[in-house]
Amino acid sequence: xxxxxxxxxxxxxxxxxxxxxxxxxxxxxxxxxxxxxxxxxxxxxxxxxxxxxxxxxxxxxxxxxxxxxxxxxxxxxxxxxxxxxxxxxxxxxxxxxxxxxxxxxxxxxxxxxxxxxxxxxxxxxxxxxxxxxxxxxxxxxxxxxxxxxxxxxxxxxxxxxxxxxxxxxxxxxxxxxxxxxxxxxxxxxxxxxxxxxxxxxxxxxxxxxxxxxxxxxxxxxxxxxxxxxxxxxxxxxxxxxxxxxxxxxxxxxxxxxxxxxxxxxxxxxxxxxxxxxxxxxxxxxxxxxxxxxxxxxxxxxxxxxxxxxxxxxxxxxxxxxxxxxxxxxxxxxxxxxxxxxxxxxxxxxxxxxxxx
Amino acid sequence: xxxxxxxxxxxxxxxxxxxxxxxxxxxxxxxxxxxxxxxxxxxxxxxxxxxxxxxxxxxxxxxxxxxxxxxxxxxxxxxxxxxxxxxxxxxxxxxxxxxxxxxxxxxxxxxxxxxxxxxxxxxxxxxxxxxxxxxxxxxxxxxxxxxxxxxxxxxxxxxxxxxxxxxxxxxxxxxxxxxxxxxxxxxxxxxxxxxxxxxxxxxxxxxxxxxxxxxxxxxxxxxxxxxxxxxxxxxxxxxxxxxxxxxxxxxxxxxxxxxxxxxxxxxxxxxxxxxxxxxxxxxxxxxxxxxxxxxxxxxxxxxxxxxxxxxxxxxxxxxxxxxxxxxxxxxxxxxxxxxxxxxxxxxxxxxxxxxx
Numbered sequence: 001x002x003x004x005x006x007x008x009x010x011x012x013x014x015x016x017x018x019x020x021x022x023x024x025x026x027x028x029x030x031x032x033x034x035x036x037x038x039x040x041x042x043x044x045x046x047x048x049x050x051x052x053x054x055x056x057x058x059x060x061x062x063x064x065x066x067x068x069x070x071x072x073x074x075x076x077x078x079x080x081x082x083x084x085x086x087x088x089x090x091x092x093x094x095x096x097x098x099x100x101x102x103x104x105x106x107x108x109x110x111x112x113x114x115x116x117x118x119x120x121x122x123x124x125x126x127x128x129x130x131x132x133x134x135x136x137x138x139x140x141x142x143x144x145x146x147x148x149x150x151x152x153x154x155x156x157x158x159x160x161x162x163x164x165x166x167x168x169x170x171x172x173x174x175x176x177x178x179x180x181x182x183x184x185x186x187x188x189x190x191x192x193x194x195x196x197x198x199x200x201x202x203x204x205x206x207x208x209x210x211x212x213x214x215x216x217x218x219x220x221x222x223x224x225x226x227x228x229x230x231x232x233x234x235x236x237x238x239x240x241x242x243x244x245x246x247x248x249x250x251x252x253x254x255x256x257x258x259x260x261x262x263x264x265x266x267x268x269x270x271x272x273x274x275x276x277x278x279x280x281x282x283x284x285x286x287x288x289x290x291x292x293x294x295x296x297x298x299x300x301x302x303x304x305x306x307x308x309x310x311x312x313x314x315x316x317x318x319x320x321x322x323x324x325x326x327x328x329x330x331x332x333x334x335x336x337x338x339x340x341x342x343x344x345x346x347x348x349x350x351x352x353x354x355x356x
Numbered sequence: 357x358x359x360x361x362x363x364x365x366x367x368x369x370x371x372x373x374x375x376x377x378x379x380x381x382x383x384x385x386x387x388x389x390x391x392x393x394x395x396x397x398x399x400x401x402x403x404x405x406x407x408x409x410x411x412x413x414x415x416x417x418x419x420x421x422x423x424x425x426x427x428x429x430x431x432x433x434x435x436x437x438x439x440x441x442x443x444x445x446x447x448x449x450x451x452x453x454x455x456x457x458x459x460x461x462x463x464x465x466x467x468x469x470x471x472x473x474x475x476x477x478x479x480x481x482x483x484x485x486x487x488x489x490x491x492x493x494x495x496x497x498x499x500x501x502x503x504x505x506x507x508x509x510x511x512x513x514x515x516x517x518x519x520x521x522x523x524x525x526x527x528x529x530x531x532x533x534x535x536x537x538x539x540x541x542x543x544x545x546x547x548x549x550x551x552x553x554x555x556x557x558x559x560x561x562x563x564x565x566x567x568x569x570x571x572x573x574x575x576x577x578x579x580x581x582x583x584x585x586x587x588x589x590x591x592x593x594x595x596x597x598x599x600x601x602x603x604x605x606x607x608x609x610x611x612x613x614x615x616x617x618x619x620x621x622x623x624x625x626x627x628x629x630x631x632x633x634x635x636x637x638x639x640x641x642x643x644x645x646x647x648x649x650x651x652x653x654x655x656x657x658x659x660x661x662x663x664x665x666x667x668x669x670x671x672x673x674x675x676x677x678x679x680x681x682x683x684x685x686x687x688x689x690x691x692x693x694x695x696x697x698x699x700x701x702x703x704x705x706x707x708x709x710x711x712x
Contacts, residue, residue, distance in 0.1 A: 074449050075449075076447070076450075076454075081456075081460065082454075082455060082456060083444075083454065083456065083460045088439075091432070091696075092696055093430050093431075093696040093697055093698065093699050094432075094699050095698075098432075098438070098439065099438060099702065099709070100437075100438060100439065100709055100711065101709075101711075104437065104439045104711060107464050108463050108464040108711075110711065110712075284701065285701050287701070287702070296704070296708070297704055333698060335695060338695055338696040338697075338698075339691060339694055339695045339696070340447075340448055340449040340694040340695070340696065341449055342449065342451075342689060342694075343449050343450050345640065345641050345643070346455065346643070348652070348653055352652070353455070353456055353457075355456065355457075355460060355464075355466065356466075
């Protein structure tokens with residue numbers, strides 16, 4: 001190589017180098033612009049989880065009530081058999097679900113619908129797949145009495161169990177001061193609901209919504225873009241990425257189910273096959289999916305939603321990206337909530353477990 | 357009152373004061389002597405719990421193994437149904453038992469014997485009521501395969517479930533380094549056993565044995581004296597206050613049971629109705645009592661033991677004192693062990709729960 005050739009070579013290298021630097025710089029700039037735009041859009045559609053879930057005026061959250069509620073949540077004596085607690089089906093070791101198609105209840109009866117996660121549930125418009133309970137307090141009362149779940153014969157049976165345990169009586173007096181008869185079914189439900197209001201699970205998506213554009217990977221951001229542009233967000237939005245409205249399952253294509261959902265409560269024809277839109281927080285961990293728990297794979301669930309709810313066939317590549325985004329919704333379950341209480345012992349007065 | 361009368365009055369007051377001081381002092385001295393004697397006697401018969409339970413040479417306890425074992429202990433996927441974990445029947449919210457006569461297993465089948473507590477179990481001479489497993493490792497393997505308990509069809513089913521979960525595979529590699537195929541049934545049992553070796557529950561009785569004579573109340577010390585003098589201690593001794601030997605139930609008076617205990621394992625005539633002597637640590641919390649779980653009240657259990665094992669009718673007052681002592685054996689369950697792990701999710705390869 002002579003000197004001229006060398007100079008030309010160096011010049012070319014320098015030009016290419018400069019050009020590619022400019023290209024990288026400008027593409028980075030435009031990527032940042034795109035991230036900014038995505039963040040702004042997302043901030044309009046979603047909300048980061050607050051540190052504390054708001055409580056209704058008639059059931060303010062106090063540390064003592066939360067602790068009492070935690071004890072009740074984990075206490076199998078709220079079931080007839082003494083074997084099933086709230087945590088049996090809403091297991092906080094497995095993101096507030098049992099990962100069963102439908103739950104196993106008293107005498108191994110199988111429930112009619114998939115158990116939804118208790119995590120962030122207080123952010124929902126109402127409770128249960130069909131929204132038949134208006135809040136966590138009302139929800140907590142139902143499975144205890146449901147003959148295929150915890151199966152106590154009536155609310156007084158549950159109250160009698162708790163009342164027979166002096167440590168519980170003391171705690172109810174402290175948590176509900178000034179009440180003449182604080183151990184009652186309403187207060188049991190209130191305490192459990194107060195505990196459940198601590199089940200807030202912030203994830204990387206919340207960091208993103210709070211302005212940290214690097215909290216999500218490039219693939220997750222692609223997924224979020226698709227989640228928005230394809231229309232998933234029209235139902236799954238807000239602080240819980242769902243849980244805020246009702247929708248028919250099978251708008252564009254029927255979903256194979258006999259379950260008429262909200263219609264069974266309201267008897268309104270327009271409520272046939274209508275269910276509460278589930279929250280997608282922690283969705284990667286709360287398989288199997290839908291009210292019937294028939295779909296185990298999240299990719300498959302996203303594909304079905306595209307077809308039944310949006311009338312579109314999502315491509316595999318799109319599904320993968322959306323699933324990547326959904327995984328960023330897996331949050332942290334507070335350690336306090338996961339720490340089993342030391343339950344006080346029964347007494348000779350405590351109604352015995354009935355298992356047969 | 358004249359001066360003489362006043363002097364006499366003062367003298368009398370001083371005499372009475374001095375005398376009663378001497379009386380109190382000497383009775384305190386003799387009470388202290390008695391406490392010393394009781395402590396020395398107790399120190400020969402019992403041992404305080406060590407901070408760490410010793411581990412066998414082929415399964416040393418490591419923090420990573422304990423954490424893996426805790427995950428497996430709480431993981432319901434080790435049961436066919438995906439609903440029952442070790443903790444279902446050995447619930448660490450209720451002192452390592454289920455407080456059931458006998459346990460509820462797969463498809464609501466009822467087991468043949470009462471579930472013993474997992475707390476301090478590694479101090480026992482052997483595992484199960486009939487001692488058929490030599491250690492915690494061997495014990496851990498049995499309920500998973502027992503068709504009336506967790507009911508997996510064979511050990512490979514359990515291994516396949518765990519192997520299908522990448523986070524578990526990574527942990528097994530770290531916990532059992534250098535092994536070609538570390539996810540195997542032996543290692544599952546080893547990890548669970550390592551976790552169970554952390555379930556040591558020191559109580560006020562240990563403080564007493566360590567020399568703090570005020571760690572027990574006067575009534576509890578009376579109970580301890582009776583526990584020793586009446587002969588309870590002849591079987592219930594050592595570090596676990598029991599668990600160290602076998603004995604026939606019904607030596608002086610038959611105990612009503614069809615269960616032939618250890619005879620069913622050894623087929624030796626001398627083993628008819630022979631069971632492992634249970635540990636009395638946490639006994640106030642681990643009702644109902646005996647291998648059949650037929651007795652719910654601790655007073656009644658003590659009365660029966662007097663009759664069947666010692667041939668004596670304990671008086672109500674003696675029973676009350678012995679029960680007071682037994683309550684001092686209720687210990688602290690380590691918070692770490694009570695904190696539910698966050699279990700890794702299943703994958704499409706994970707064998708699904710079988711509930712029907």
